[in-house]
Structure formats: structure tokens, C-alpha cells
Amino acid sequence: MKASRVDSGVDRVRVRELKRAEDARFRDARPRSAALLERGRRVMPNGVPMAWMVGSYHHLPLWVASGEGARFTDVDGHMYRDFNIADLSMFCGYAPEPVVRAVSDRVARGNQFMLPVEDAIVVSEELARRYGLRKWQYTSSATHANTEAIRVARVATGREKVVMFDGKYHGHFDEALVELDETGEVVIEERGVPGDTVAGTVLVPFNDPAALARALEGRDIAVVLTEPAITNNIGLLLPDAGFHDEL
Numbered sequence: 209m210k211a212s213r214v215d216s217g218v219d220r221v222r223v224r225e226l227k228r229a230e231d232a233r234f235r236d237a238r239p240r241s242a243a244l245l246e247r248g249r250r251v252m253p254n255g256v257p258m259a260w261m262v263g264s265y266h267h268l269p270l271w272v273a274s275g276e277g278a279r280f281t282d283v284d285g286h287m288y289r290d291f292n293i294a295d296l297s298m299f300c301g302y303a304p305e306p307v308v309r310a311v312s313d314r315v316a317r318g319n320q321f322m323l324p325v326e327d328a329i330v331v332s333e334e335l336a337r338r339y340g341l342r343k344w345q346y347t348s349s350a351t352h353a354n355t356e357a358i359r360v361a362r363v364a365t366g367r368e369k370v371v372m373f374d375g376k377y378h379g380h381f382d383e384a385l386v387e388l389d390e391t392g393e394v395v396i397e398e399r400g401v402p403g404d405t406v407a408g409t410v411l412v413p414f415n416d417p418a419a420l421a422r423a424l425e426g427r428d429i430a431v432v433l434t435e436p437a438i439t440n441n442i443g444l445l446l447p448d449a450g451f452h453d454e455l
């Protein structure tokens with residue numbers, strides 16, 4: 209076979225062959241994951257409980273049996289060291305013993321009453337001690353927390369628009385499902401989001417105080433959503449020294 213070469217000297221045909229062979233080897237070694245995906249397709253779009261679980265990887269989605277610490281095992285018995293720990297959401301690792309004990313104990317006594325339990329005070333006291341914010345409210349997802357935070361800001365300021373940083377991921381709600389296109393225009397990121405959402409969200413490059421100042425000039429912004437470092441959609445983008453102070 210004729211090798212196609214580019215300036216870098218990389219043999220792309222050979223790379224594609226290797227990729228195909230490795231994909232096949234990966235799949236052949238995971239027959240139970242493949243079978244579960246087929247079974248899942250009958251009852252879930254893309255065969256998985258959240259459709260992106262298929263799109264996030266360039267290979268067959270792994271079906272997990274269990275995890276412990278920074279490792280998990282798939283249903284075919286392969287063990288993985290997990291450097292991502294579910295996008296850091298499992299930052300204590302998988303199944304840490306104190307958490308398993310506390311959650312099991314709570315569930316065994318009933319886990320949801322639509323009424324408060326004393327644990328809520330214990331947790332709020334500890335969060336207040338650690339983070340220096342006096343009062344706490346709870347939601348079951350970061351999407352919901354950000355949605356509520358934006359509403360609170362609108363009520364507090366009497367303004368409606370929201371500033372976010374380009375490359376952010378703040379959750380699956382309309383205002384956050386916009387992005388900059390190649391011309392720098394804010395555009396809808398996903399189908400199903402109303403077209404006028406773009407008017408309510410201003411996207412600014414991270415680490416650019418001048419662009420941020422321009423966005424705030426009109427004094428019509430209710431809130432700036434940010435993170436200590438921008439994560440998720442663009443990997444990890446650290447703040448320049450002083451950027452958060454400027455913000």
C-alpha cells in the first residue's frame with residue numbers, strides 16, 4: 209500500500225490502520241459492554257441513560273460494574289485507573305467508606321420527605337465554617353443551582369442579562385447553551401433552545417479584563433458566572449494572576 213505522508217512525517221494511512229485495529233481489539237475485549245449497549249438501545253436514545261455518554265468518547269461506552277477510590281471495573285472485568293473521576297464530581301473517589309456509611313444510614317431511615325431533617329443543619333453549619341458564607345440552600349444539580357443563582361441576581365439587580373466566559377460549561381439550561389461562532393457572534397449551542405436566548409447571554413473571553421469591562425459598561429448585567437479555573441468544555445484554563453480581583 210502506498211503510504212501517504214505529510215510534512216510532519218506522520219504516515220496517516222498507517223495511523224488509521226492502527227486506530228481501526230485498536231478499536232476492534234477494544235471492542236472484542238468488551239462483549240458484555242457491547243451487548244448492554246444493544247439492549248439499552250431498545251429503551252433509551254443512543255442506548256444510554258444520558259445521550260452524551262455515547263458522544264463523549266471515541267469508543268464503545270464502557271458499562272461500569274463498580275468503583276473504589278480512583279479505580280473502577282467494567283462489566284467485562286477490566287479495571288481502570290480513573291484520572292478524571294467523573295469530571296471531578298466524584299472528588300472523594302468512588303464509594304468512600306464514610307460516605308457509603310452516611311448515605312446508607314440515611315436511606316435506610318427514609319431519604320425524602322419534602323420536609324427538612326437535622327442533617328441539613330449539620331451540613332450547612334460545616335459549609336458556613338469552611339467557606340465563610342452564612343446561609344445555604346440546596347439543589348440536586350449544578351444546572352439547577354446556577355439557574356436559581358441567576359434568578360436571585362435578577363431580583364437583586366432588576367437586570368436580566370448574564371455574562372459567562374467563552375468555553376464555559378455551567379449546565380444544561382437555556383442561558384448557558386450558547387457559544388461564540390467563528391465570527392464572535394453568540395449563537396445557540398443546541399437545538400430546542402429558543403432563538404431569543406442569545407440576546408440574554410453575553411460571552412466574554414476568560415482572562416480578558418478589557419472585554420469584561422466592555423460587557424459591563426451598559427450596566428444591564430445581573431450576574432457574571434465564573435469558575436476559579438474554566439474547566440470542562442475546553443480542558444482546563446487557569447486564571448491569569450489578578451484576573452479574579454479585576455472581576
Ligand SMILES: Cc1ncc(COP(=O)(O)O)c(C=O)c1O
Pocket residue numbers: 295348349350351352377378379380435439440
Ligand atoms: C463547572 C460546571 N458547572 C455546572 C455543571 C453542571 O452540573 P450538573 O450536571 O450537576 O447540572 C458542570 C458539570 O459538569 C460543571 O462542570
